[in-house]
Amino acid sequence: MIEKVCIRDRMHNISEYWQPEIAGELNGQYVKLVKLKGEFVMHHHEQEDEMFMVITGCLDIEFKDQPTVTLTDGEFLVIPRGVAHKPIAVKEVQVMLFEPAGTINTGNVDNKLVHQPKND
Amino acid sequence: MIEKVCIRDRMHNISEYWQPEIAGELNGQYVKLVKLKGEFVMHHHEQEDEMFMVITGCLDIEFKDQPTVTLTDGEFLVIPRGVAHKPIAVKEVQVMLFEPAGTINTGNVDNKLVHQPKND
Numbered sequence: 001m002i003e004k005v006c007i008r009d010r011m012h013n014i015s016e017y018w019q020p021e022i023a024g025e026l027n028g029q030y031v032k033l034v035k036l037k038g039e040f041v042m043h044h045h046e047q048e049d050e051m052f053m054v055i056t057g058c059l060d061i062e063f064k065d066q067p068t069v070t071l072t073d074g075e076f077l078v079i080p081r082g083v084a085h086k087p088i089a090v091k092e093v094q095v096m097l098f099e100p101a102g103t104i105n106t107g108n109v110d111n112k113l114v115h116q117p118k119n120d
Numbered sequence: 121m122i123e124k125v126c127i128r129d130r131m132h133n134i135s136e137y138w139q140p141e142i143a144g145e146l147n148g149q150y151v152k153l154v155k156l157k158g159e160f161v162m163h164h165h166e167q168e169d170e171m172f173m174v175i176t177g178c179l180d181i182e183f184k185d186q187p188t189v190t191l192t193d194g195e196f197l198v199i200p201r202g203v204a205h206k207p208i209a210v211k212e213v214q215v216m217l218f219e220p221a222g223t224i225n226t227g228n229v230d231n232k233l234v235h236q237p238k239n240d
Contacts (some may be wrong), residue, residue: 002183002186002197002198002199004189004197006195007194007195023196026169026171026198026200027149027156027169027219027220031198031218043230051144063122069124071171073228074175075127076122076124076125076144078121078145080146085156098146098149098218114223
């Protein structure tokens with residue numbers, strides 16, 4: 001049975017920040033949902049492009065080599081592999097991520113925020 | 121320069137139904153935006169899983185072997201490869217698609233709705 005995912009309902013059940021949950025999988029890619037609040041570490045992914053899409057809230061993405069991009073509801077950004085970036089959420093923001101299965105959230109950086117995503 | 125995509129703005133510029141536009145690319149996958157209205161053909165994709173996410177509106181997905189799934193704003197469905205499906209939009213619906221680069225929208229069916237997506 002193929003079942004739909006309601007992003008709002010799934011977000012409602014997420015209580016911890018920076019802990020992406022896998023909401024879908026296709027073609028070796030994961031769709032993840034996550035709540036962010038605070039600053040992440042500047043990092044990059046060697047092999048994976050990463051997509052941030054804001055569902056609700058406001059997310060700043062800082063870069064080393066270009067001005068900060070601010071995403072709000074219904075906006076997304078694809079960050080190519082190798083590009084260092086630092087997500088910052090002044091207030092809680094709900095985000096959908098799209099990235100290959102196996103991507104580690106802190107990329108090249110060994111940090112306490114590293115985790116394995118929880119599946120359904 | 122890495123630039124964000126505002127889905128609402130991009131949708132505003134789409135005038136034709138069933139003509140997905142590529143809004144992003146990552147890891148060999150396309151993010152496409154499309155407006156749908158009317159009935160598509162029942163079809164399947166041999167090699168690709170496909171994701172439908174409704175931005176605004178209401179989309180029915182009919183199947184051969186299970187009840188129809190109705191998606192509304194902020195809901196998505198992953199359709200595994202090989203599963204026949206038929207999208208139906210009674211009124212205009214705005215949809216985001218995730219699928220591998222190279223996917224043909226009508227899958228196994230030779231139909232007048234086949235097209236090559238327009239890039240930026």
